Amino acid sequence: MLLGHYVPQLAEVIHDRNKKVTRDSRINLKGIMIGNPVINEATDAAGIVDYAWSHALISDEVHKLIHDSCRFGDKLTAQCNKSFTGFTAYAAINIYSIYTPVCLSSSPSSKNHTRVMSDHNLLTSQDIWGRLPYAYDPCTPHYAEKYFNRKDVQVALHANVTNIPYPYTACSSVIKWTEAPTTVIPIIQKLLKGGLRIWLYRTGSFGYSGDTDGRLPVTSTRYSLRKMRLKVESPWRSWFHKSEVAGWVETYAGGLTFVTVRGAGHQVPLFAPAQSLTLFSHFLASLPLPSSRF
Numbered sequence: 552m553l554l555g556h557y558v559p560q561l562a563e564v565i566h567d568r569n570k571k572v573t574r575d576s577r578i579n580l581k582g583i584m585i586g587n588p589v590i591n592e593a594t595d596a597a598g599i600v601d602y603a604w605s606h607a608l609i610s611d612e613v614h615k616l617i618h619d620s621c622r623f624g625d626k627l628t629a630q631c632n633k634s635f636t637g638f639t640a641y642a643a644i645n646i647y648s649i650y651t652p653v654c655l656s657s658s659p660s661s662k663n664h665t666r667v668m669s670d671h672n673l674l675t676s677q678d679i680w681g682r683l684p685y686a687y688d689p690c691t692p693h694y695a696e697k698y699f700n701r702k703d704v705q706v707a708l709h710a711n712v713t714n715i716p717y718p719y720t721a722c723s724s725v726i727k728w729t730e731a732p733t734t735v736i737p738i739i740q741k742l743l744k745g746g747l748r749i750w751l752y753r754t755g756s757f758g759y760s761g762d763t764d765g766r767l768p769v770t771s772t773r774y775s776l777r778k779m780r781l782k783v784e785s786p787w788r789s790w791f792h793k794s795e796v797a798g799w800v801e802t803y804a805g806g807l808t809f810v811t812v813r814g815a816g817h818q819v820p821l822f823a824p825a826q827s828l829t830l831f832s833h834f835l836a837s838l839p840l841p842s843s844r845f
Contacts, residue, residue, distance in 0.1 A: 555588020555767075556731055559738045566745050582748030582806070584834055587767045587817050590775040592733040593624025598771025600638075605770070606649060608640035624733070646765045648816025654690030696720055736779060743805040750834050752810040752819065762798070764817040772809065781807060790840035797826040800840050810840065 562583050569577040589595055604614040613634075620634035621627075645651050698704055699719045705711045717725060743749060751772060762769050781803035789796045790810070798811040810830060815822040833840050 555585055555590045556735055558583050558585050558588075559735045559742065562742055562747065563738050566742060566747070580747065581837075582750070582834070583742070584750045584752065584831070586752050586819055587764055588751070588772075589767060590734065590739075590772065591736050591778060594774035594778055595767065595771040596621075596623040598768050598774050599766065602765055602768035602770040603638070603640050606765070608644075608649070608765070609638060613637040641765065645816070647818070648822065649763050649765045650814075651763070651816060651822075654693075736775065739807075740779065743807060746806070748806045748808070748834075748837065750808045750810060750830075752812060752830060762811050762813060763815065763822075766817060769811055776803075776809060781805065785839075788842060790842065791844055792826045792829045792841070794844040797823070797829065797840075802839075 562580060565578050565580050569580070600609075600614065600617050603609045604611070616634045617631075617638065621631035643653070645653055696719060699710070711719075739749060782805075783801060784804045785800075785802040787799055787801045789798070790800045791797055796813060798813045798815075800808065800810045802808045812819050812823050812826055812830065815826070820827040830840065
């Protein structure tokens with residue numbers, strides 16, 4: 552989800568500095584892809600709630616209470632905080648892939664599926680997202696955590712040379728990042744005006760996306776796109792991979808393309824590697840995604 556910030560920000564630095572150097576020294580940046588990104592705090596937050604409701608993960612009552620109590624983008628109030636008491640949908644399922652079974656291995660990190668979403672407050676001033684229960688599949692990060700906590704691995708990587716008193720975890724709540732802007736929409740608009748192509752993808756996204764990601768859902772991207780008030784150039788349609796619908800795509804005037812990847816979770820290439828390759832290949836070639844089965 553950090554892609555939504557550091558990719559546009561790095562592209563902006565390249566874009567700006569290209570204007571100050573000779574042609575031979577310029578980086579020939581033509582476009583960027585952003586997957587399941589954090590884009591705009593207010594619309595991202597509203598999209599999380601509406602996605603959970605539209606996928607039958609929270610009740611009508613909880614959905615209404617949250618919207619009645621919260622003004623997303625503003626400072627978190629006690630009333631808004633209290634309204635999330637019933638937002639427990641992700642205590643037993645994987646928020647990053649809502650239809651994927653959770654890991655039931657005997658690893659230490661999988662014994663308790665209800666954990667704090669410590670990674671969710673990295674890019675938001677509303678730390679409510681850092682305190683909601685969720686069930687991120689522990690199997691994949693467990694292997695990484697075990698590996699990176701090995702002393703020989705840390706020595707080989709020249710890591711943990713100060714011998715920090717806590718172990719490595721995939722998403723740490725120890726370090727608090729407070730310097731992120733609440734929105735990168737102005738940067739995206741600036742890059743589009745500068746002639747860059749931008750593909751946003753989601754598992755059902757801004758750029759590209761998987762459509763089963765509840766943490767950075769397609770609803771959040773759609774709300775961000777609506778806020779940008781872009782003119783549709785090629786209307787919403789399905790795109791194909793090996794004769795099957797791989798997702799949906801819409802292009803906007805100015806160079807922005809919004810793509811979803813059907814059935815994929817937050818880490819799109821992990822859930823749909825072949826479709827991701829098709830997506831990436833067409834982006835590099837500046838070609839429209841396949842529009843028919845054959």
